[in-house]
Amino acid sequence: MKFSIAVMPGDGIGNEVVPEGLKVLKRAIEVSGEPVELELKNYDVGASRWHETGETMTDEELESLRGHDAIFFGACGDPSVPSGVLERGVILKMRFGLSHAVNLRPSKLFSGVTSPLANPGEIDFVVVREGTEGSYTGMGGSVRTDTPHEVATEVSINTWYGVERAVRDAFERAQARNKKLTYVHKHNVMVHAGHLWRRVVEKVGAEYPEVTFNYEHTDACTIYMVTNPSRYDVIVTDNLFGDILTDLAAAVTGGIGLAASGNLNVEGTAPSLFEPIHGSAPDIAGQQIADPTASILSGALMASHLGLDVVAKSIETAVEADLADRDGTKRSTAEVGDAIAARLG
Amino acid sequence: MKFSIAVMPGDGIGNEVVPEGLKVLKRAIEVSGEPVELELKNYDVGASRWHETGETMTDEELESLRGHDAIFFGACGDPSVPSGVLERGVILKMRFGLSHAVNLRPSKLFSGVTSPLANPGEIDFVVVREGTEGSYTGMGGSVRTDTPHEVATEVSINTWYGVERAVRDAFERAQARNKKLTYVHKHNVMVHAGHLWRRVVEKVGAEYPEVTFNYEHTDACTIYMVTNPSRYDVIVTDNLFGDILTDLAAAVTGGIGLAASGNLNVEGTAPSLFEPIHGSAPDIAGQQIADPTASILSGALMASHLGLDVVAKSIETAVEADLADRDGTKRSTAEVGDAIAARLG
Ligand SMILES: CC(C)[C@H](C(=O)O)[C@@H](O)C(=O)O
Ligand SMILES: CC(C)[C@H](C(=O)O)[C@@H](O)C(=O)O
Numbered sequence: 001m002k003f004s005i006a007v008m009p010g011d012g013i014g015n016e017v018v019p020e021g022l023k024v025l026k027r028a029i030e031v032s033g034e035p036v037e038l039e040l041k042n043y044d045v046g047a048s049r050w051h052e053t054g055e056t057m058t059d060e061e062l063e064s065l066r067g068h069d070a071i072f073f074g075a076c077g078d079p080s081v082p083s084g085v086l087e088r089g090v091i092l093k094m095r096f097g098l099s100h101a102v103n104l105r106p107s108k109l110f111s112g113v114t115s116p117l118a119n120p121g122e123i124d125f126v127v128v129r130e131g132t133e134g135s136y137t138g139m140g141g142s143v144r145t146d147t148p149h150e151v152a153t154e155v156s157i158n159t160w161y162g163v164e165r166a167v168r169d170a171f172e173r174a175q176a177r178n179k180k181l182t183y184v185h186k187h188n189v190m191v192h193a194g195h196l197w198r199r200v201v202e203k204v205g206a207e208y209p210e211v212t213f214n215y216e217h218t219d220a221c222t223i224y225m226v227t228n229p230s231r232y233d234v235i236v237t238d239n240l241f242g243d244i245l246t247d248l249a250a251a252v253t254g255g256i257g258l259a260a261s262g263n264l265n266v267e268g269t270a271p272s273l274f275e276p277i278h279g280s281a282p283d284i285a286g287q288q289i290a291d292p293t294a295s296i297l298s299g300a301l302m303a304s305h306l307g308l309d310v311v312a313k314s315i316e317t318a319v320e321a322d323l324a325d326r327d328g329t330k331r332s333t334a335e336v337g338d339a340i341a342a343r344l345g
Numbered sequence: 346m347k348f349s350i351a352v353m354p355g356d357g358i359g360n361e362v363v364p365e366g367l368k369v370l371k372r373a374i375e376v377s378g379e380p381v382e383l384e385l386k387n388y389d390v391g392a393s394r395w396h397e398t399g400e401t402m403t404d405e406e407l408e409s410l411r412g413h414d415a416i417f418f419g420a421c422g423d424p425s426v427p428s429g430v431l432e433r434g435v436i437l438k439m440r441f442g443l444s445h446a447v448n449l450r451p452s453k454l455f456s457g458v459t460s461p462l463a464n465p466g467e468i469d470f471v472v473v474r475e476g477t478e479g480s481y482t483g484m485g486g487s488v489r490t491d492t493p494h495e496v497a498t499e500v501s502i503n504t505w506y507g508v509e510r511a512v513r514d515a516f517e518r519a520q521a522r523n524k525k526l527t528y529v530h531k532h533n534v535m536v537h538a539g540h541l542w543r544r545v546v547e548k549v550g551a552e553y554p555e556v557t558f559n560y561e562h563t564d565a566c567t568i569y570m571v572t573n574p575s576r577y578d579v580i581v582t583d584n585l586f587g588d589i590l591t592d593l594a595a596a597v598t599g600g601i602g603l604a605a606s607g608n609l610n611v612e613g614t615a616p617s618l619f620e621p622i623h624g625s626a627p628d629i630a631g632q633q634i635a636d637p638t639a640s641i642l643s644g645a646l647m648a649s650h651l652g653l654d655v656v657a658k659s660i661e662t663a664v665e666a667d668l669a670d671r672d673g674t675k676r677s678t679a680e681v682g683d684a685i686a687a688r689l690g
Contacts, residue, residue, distance in 0.1 A: 146544055188433075
């Protein structure tokens with residue numbers, strides 16, 4: 001089997017963590033004995049390219065990404081580039097262009113990892129974040145810009161089609177896990193989008209009689225994340241709420257350095273993308289001090305998505321073992337990658 | 346001095362905590378020796394009225410609220426009423442109609458109160474949440490409703506005028522506190538509204554050279570709330586982000602049962618409103634087990650807003666003393682109110 005992977009380290013620590021993610025993935029494939037070959041193709045995205053050429057990602061590149069089986073992404077963003085240019089020009093261009101309906105973000109408190117919460121209990125849930133609409137479409141604009149009479153709008157777009165894709169994926173996951181789904185919105189205020197979400201969840205939910213589902217307001221959900229995160233199994237929510245809640249979830253499960261994600265094309269019409277939840281972290285970039293664990297776990301998510309379940313499982317096991325043994329000794333980014341690769345056998 | 350206060354217990358535990366808030370406020374005024382008279386007028390809002398009459402709050406009532414010096418509010422919302430009806434018909438009707446530009450939400454970890462965080466350190470910040478625009482306007486709608494082709498929109502409206510009112514208030518508060526302001530948005534994604542916010546903050550910030558300000562993405566801010574809440578002094582943010590962040594802030598400072606808020610008309614064109622951050626909590630309503638502390642502290646915020654600083658301070662001191670002495674003994678809602686009132690001297 002040959003898999004063609006588009007690799008995009010991007011900016012900042014993306015360049016340090018992506019090589020570790022790939023190192024561990026390659027080693028896990030080797031050790032598994034499976035006849036799998038990875039064909040890697042690098043794509044140059046990020047701040048330097050934009051400074052040199054004014055380009056973020058061309059339409060031709062987006063098109064050529066369709067030829068790959070998956071995309072392995074690092075991070076994008078740099079203070080030298082106006083906020084939004086790389087985010088909209090690279091990250092969101094792919095999520096929207098490749099129809100990444102589901103942004104999957106597992107949250108697990110691994111044994112050995114200390115949560116900043118006092119008594120977190122067991123935490124093991126996944127957030128299914130809708131990835132192609134909501135407040136992320138860029139629709140809206142401004143008039144009388146930069147005057148005291150400026151009006152700026154952001155239009156959140158929500159379709160039955162888009163919401164149903166994410167909600168159905170979430171019910172499938174809940175069915176395969178502990179059969180508990182929480183859908184999170186703010187339907188007491190955002191009544192148009194909120195009630196669309198409610199109707200979709202109720203309709204799709206009727207097809208999954210074994211799954212219990214309940215509703216929480218986004219604000220209430222942040223409270224429970226802190227006071228009682230063990231209550232969650234699968235959370236489904238919109239693009240913006242999902243962005244906020246998954247960072248919070250990463251914080252309560254020991255940090256953004258461990259949080260992996262997959263941007264999934266659930267219809268199989270284009271490749272899915274795997275990336276750490278963290279950003280380019282320009283403040284610590286280039287020093288080999290970033291934790292590559294999130295990228296390594298993103299590699300496991302990618303392997304699982306490609307059907308390489310044994311490979312995925314072995315990476316997770318190696319990461320868990322490494323986490324359980326961490327004693328505060330400082331290791332470089334590459335050393336963490338080496339240590340995890342070494343545990344694969 | 347005579348102050349005319351509109352009192353709205355509303356739904357659920359609103360009916361239990363508001364009397365305690367008023368009890369403590371009256372006692373604090375009495376003890377202060379100040380020649381202050383409170384004239385209270387009850388307004389019937391909430392689920393029962395809606396069921397009986399189909400009304401939430403009439404335009405005439407909204408108009409008559411203008412005749413009061415302040416509004417003392419409990420909570421609104423009940424599972425028997427479709428989500429959004431009471432929220433939009435009562436709470437948001439007042440916030441928008443009475444131009445409550447600033448939703449002020451102080452977060453303080455009182456001594457003696459345990460935070461669910463492991464090592465929270467000192468926490469003492471205020472969130473200035475914009476209160477009259479953003480995603481809360483209700484603008485938007487849906488087409489092909491309840492069909493597989495439904496499209497629903499929510500339009501976030503942001504004006505220089507509205508954002509500046511909140512941002513200016515925040516800089517004033519930072520100037521009077523520790524001179525540190527954090528503005529929170531998601532301007533890497535919501536570029537139209539986000540860059541309006543950025544421009545306003547930079548423009549207004551130039552008038553406050555002593556105040557240092559920095560920017561954080563909303564998602565990053567939730568992480569810091571958990572890992573390093575001591576970093577904040579004043580936070581200013583939009584309506585929706587503020588809703589989410591203040592519930593999170595309440596959670597890390599020991600719970601929503603303690604969090605008070607003021608919806609402030611900063612131009613003095615209509616009365617401001619004071620309310621607990623918590624909702625009507627139908628699950629525990631009618632049992633006299635709700636903690637009235639948030640309502641009592643909302644009374645202190647109202648007193649301070651009316652210029653009764655000695656009264657406000659004495660309520661806060663009494664609450665702090667009560668909190669420091671809490672040992673887990675169960676007390677009824679009224680008993681907590683009595684105990685705090687008794688500490689006033
Ligand atoms: C970088 C940014 C566009 C992105 C988002 O908001 O989705 C990030 O925060 C994430 O969660 O992947
Ligand atoms: C009840 C609801 C409309 C309200 C809001 O979203 O603002 C509440 O959550 C709050 O924070 O006061």
